[in-house]
Amino acid sequence: MAADKSTYGNSAVYVVDGCRTPFLKAAGKPGPFTASDLAVYAGRNLLARLPFSTKEFDQLILGCVMPGPDEVNIARVVALRLGFDEAVPAYTVQRNCASGLQSLDNAARDIASGNADLILAGGTESMSHAPLLFSQAMISWLAGWNRAKGLGARGKALLKFRLHYLAPIIGLLRGLSDPIVGMSMGQTAEKIAHRFGISREMMDEYAVRSHQRLAQAQENGWFDAEMETLYSADGRFFTYDNGVRADTDVDKLAKLKPVFDRHFGKVTAGNSAQITDGAALLVLASEEAVRRHRLKVLGRLVDCQWAGLDPSQMGLGPVHAVTPILQRHQLGLHDVDLWEINEAFAAQVLACLAAWNSDDYCRDELGLPSAMGEIDQQRLNIDGGGVSLGHPVGASGARIVLHLLHALARTNKNKGIASLCIGGGQGGAMLVERVTAPQPVTPRPTDSQTTEHNHDDAE
Amino acid sequence: MMTLSELKLSHWKVETDTQNIAWLGLDKKETSMNVLSREVLSELETCIDVIEQNTPAGLVIHSKKKSGFIAGADVTEFTSFENEDQVYDYIRFAQGLFERIENLGCPTVALIDGVCLGGGLELALSCRYRIACDEPKTRLGLPEVNLGIHPGFGGTVRVSRLLGVFTGMNLMLSGRPLSAGAARKTGLVDFTTPRRHLYSAARQVLQTTPPKAKPRLVDRLLRLRPFRPLVARLLVRQVAKRVSRKHYPAPYAIIDLWKDYFDDRELMTVKEAKSITKLLISDTAQNLIRVFFLQEKLKAEGKHSDFVAHRVHVIGAGVMGGDIAAWCALKGLRVTLQDQSPERIAPAIKRAHQLFKKRLKKPRLIQQAMDRLIPDTGGLGVKSADVVIEAIFENKEAKQALFKKIEPQMKDTALLTTNTSSIPLAELNVVLKRPERLTGLHFFNPVAKMLLIEIVADSGTDPQCVHAASAFARQIGRLPLPVKSTPGFLVNRILMPYLLEAVELLAEGKSPESIDKAALDFGMKMGPVELADTVGLDICLSVAEILGQHLGLEVPQLLKDKVAAKELGRKTGKGFYTYKAGKLQKARLADDEAQPDIIRERLISRLLNEAMTCLREQVVASADLLDAGIVYGTGFAPFRGGPMHYSEQIGFETQKEHFIELEQEFGNRFHPDAGWDLLKKAS
Secondary structure (H helix, E strand, C coil), X not given: CCCCCCCCCCCCEEEEEEEXXXXXXXXXXXXXXXXXXXXXXXXXHHHHHCCCCHHHCCEEEEECCCCCCCCCCHHHHHHHHXXXXXXXXXXXXXXXXXXXXXXXXXXXXXXXXXXXXXEEEEEEEEHHHCCEECXXXXXXXXXXXXHCCHHHHHHHHHHCCCHHHHCCEEHHHHHCEEXXXXXXXXXXXXXXXXXXXXXXXXXXXXXXXXXXXXXXXXXXXXXXXXXXXXXXXXXXXXXXXXXXXXXXXXXXXHXXXXXXXXXXXXXXXXXXXXCEEEEEEEEEEEHHHHHHXXXXXXXXXXXXXXXXXCHHHHHHHHHHHHHHHHHHCCCCHHHCCEEEECCCEHHXXXXXXHHHCCHHHHHHCCCCCXXXXXXXXXXXXXXXXXXXXXXXXXXXXXXXXXXXXXXXXXXXXXXXXXXXXXXXXXXXXXXEECCCCCCCCCCCCCCCCCCCCCHHHCC | CCCXXXXXXXXXXXXXXXXXEEEEEECCCCCCCCCECHHHHHHHHHHHHHHHHCCCCEEEEEECCCCEEECCECHHHHHCCCCHHHHHHHHHHHHHHHHHHXXXXXXXXXXXXXXXXXXXXXXXXXXXEEEEECCCCCEEECHHHHHCCCCCCCHHHHHHHHCCHXXXXXXXXXXXXXXXXXXXXXXXXXXXXXXXXHHHHHHHHHHHCCXXXXXXXXXXXXXCCCCHHHHHHHHHHHHHHHCCCCCCHHHHHXXXXXXXXXXXXXXXXXXXXXXXXXXXXXXXXXXHHHHHHHHHHHHHHHHHCCCCCCEEEEEXXXXXXXXXXXXXXXXXXXXXXXXXXXXXXXXXHHHHHHHHHHXXXXXXXXXXXXXXXXXXXXXXXXXXXXXXXXXXXXXXXXXXXXXXXXXXXXXXXXXXXXXXXXXXHHHHHHHCCCHHHEEEEEEXXXXXXXXXXXXXXXXXXXXXXXXXXXXHHHHCCCEEEEEECCCCCXXXXXXXXXXXXXXXXXXXXXXXXXXXXXXXXXXXXXXXXXXXXXXXXXXXXXXXXXXXXXXXXXXXXXXXXXXXXXXXXXXXXXXXXXXXXXXXXXXXXXXXXXXXXXXXXXXXXXXXXXXXXXXXXXXXXXXXXXXXXXXXXXXXCHHHCCHHHHHHHHCHHHHHHHHHHHHXXXXXXXXXXXXXXXXXXXX
């Protein structure tokens, strides 16, 4: 049952600023940065832009699905590496593909309830650093070997060894499979593509458009304000999301083989989100903090919704999370100026659109009288998405919210919704609004005030 | 019978506890650091007298100071001996005292927390056990060779028995201190422990008296008489790669002592005393001790201000700027490194990582240093920096434009500094609202190796800023040398005539090898031709041209030709030398080719004469500071005590006559500076 009130009540939760790393495509081996490296490198320049010190933060919250073994509460590791005061607490949240959005929601709730004024929140993931694991059989054998004392016992233990014990378990693949329904994420995308009749051509065309939009955005510098160059210890640097294939076309993508439903499926590496490393951090602030530090803001987080559904159709999660928000705020699909629906799979985004446009689905699954209607694709993922720039699972939620705010500013629009599908059968969505900061001196501001306070010039 | 607690002592805090353990805690009066002065040792002797009379259950020697255990013998006393006999008697007294400690009838422990160097380590070695605190501040070493001497309180004897030949010799020959962990691995200390367990560890060791580890069999074999000459030859070969016997006899003496007398402990001890006596009164040791005090003098320049930096902003990520930023990050500061594009910053990050890896070793520490070094294309760091260091290319207008832009963004209390090597402050600070705040922070290349920083100021500079800049230099472990903002400041200015003379010699057909050899024979750390190649001939030329204008130096055509031909030195693979894969290719000198005397005369005279000019023009405040700057800034033979000291030892009169002879033969660039006459009169 959805609540009938906005999650954050009437309290204003502002996004002051944000910064992300370029998303780096995994090259089949561990990339140059661990998950905490990525968050630290995004965070330290962001902090340098702020006119207040890290002591002012109430906490740091990070989303991360697979932190490295030596950074399990990665948020705390990042806080200390960023030079945060030891007294500032930090914790890590995990809701699979929406962990980055979860951290923003947690932060926003704390601010809305008056428990916090300033929180650094976001997400990070180094998918290229996902671990290889020993099989249970190998672990059992090793335990026996360690217990074996003396030559005889050792010999016996050795005889029990089987070569296939050495076959590693790829942590990343396990993470991208659903243990309840026994399907990989790609297979769930195949399932909903089938349900809504999404063809291979539609998926590939969508993917090509994603790359073209990203390439155009990069060319025009539309990410400059939200992105910070990464430098690796070996003297390389990374300025752009490097998964972009500006020259790809439907013919090229048509040559790729389906990877999840082998032979006869439609979902390929080309029309799925890329495996990437990246991090995104946002500074969230209460009205009081914005006034006190005379901050300029990007906008505010208005509402958030989480939803659950059949794990084998997890790709439709956005439909279930977004719809209650629209209902609460009495909005139609057309009333939202810009959409960021995370591109886990081209098929999955297209299936969401189809579901909203289906009388049957809206009636049977959402309890609506008829179809919600169509989303204008000129408003959807206008600068590319997971298919072209990748989906570092812990970071994507924070990235799309940050980018949505920048995109609203660029197009001079107001309302936006960011949403993700979540492995395990969930959806998450956030409604954001571009506003200007309340004035530092007036006691009761409204969102319509337009005075700009340039914190860069604050002395 | 007297007990320990009844003794009236001014440097030692002593007590016997309920377990009958005697605790001797050194807290040398009125100093921040413990050193073994004559008084400290005589008081220790008094304690040992009592302890011998009434043997306790155990003895612990420790420090009551937070600054460390014992930093060594009192170097100030090294210059006060009047003759050999006084030295010898003192050494024999200390040796005897340490032997009595070694022979006490109870177990003994040295509890080491912090620095434990030289005589301090020798005292610790006379205890049966050594327990060290495992903090990074704990450093154990025998740095005597750096002062031209060797351990003299029985150290050479004990180290060669306790440790393996090569580890023990390396400890004494290199003078490099060990961390607590390394000291335990080599066997120099028996246990390491966190500070919280130090005192209980001492008690436990005294109660249980655990067996001592013996050196490995191979080490015991290598000490045998038939093998020693062989091992000694190996060691000599290694030492010869770094220093010559003529200039630095001390390391050779250590090897000789071991080779000739290892079998007879008593004799070796006597020979150790004889050897150090001879070394200590030699010019080499006295000059090196002088350089030690010069270093203290430079350090004191940083004590006039309590300025402490937390954040540093470096603008310009070239070789100098990038390396300065890396160095500051290594030293624990948060550093933003600004340049126009990532292409310029990325190589600096790579070099920084290499530096961190080499110096910090532990991945955790390397990561922390990398986190502190923040690439900053947007110049975000200016507003929160405590020190801003400008290190962009040498162009007056560009620097002025930059200063104009950043001054309004900076904190009021922040230091504004420039790493310019050639542009006078007065030409740069005119664009500032507060021109008096700009100081020069002139680092030398390579930043990680060169200890000296010239702190540049002119008559308009705020003295507080100069003091703060000097304090900052100390904060990053560097030696500040205040200099006047005149072309080339001190170091480059004195170096330049010397380098140009080397080019003149090359132009006359002398081989680079013969020129460098003459300089090395004098004791320079690197020959002038190799130095020019390493710095880069283009940089030499540009500095020479700028300085030439001011000082009336003639820039040899050969240097211009080389630069025009893009043969710029090491970085291009060819300069005056050729380099293969970065390695210098030196030809072997023919016997008749070398004319070391006249080459050396010409090189060094140019340097000495320019040094005198700088002193006369008061580029630095004193002859001592000048000597310090030249030793630490140019690698001028340290055992000669600095150019002014060297001239004084030769005699100013003689020196001047040299110049006149050279002037007659080679032209007026050797014309003696007027300052020689002034000094001559003064002396």
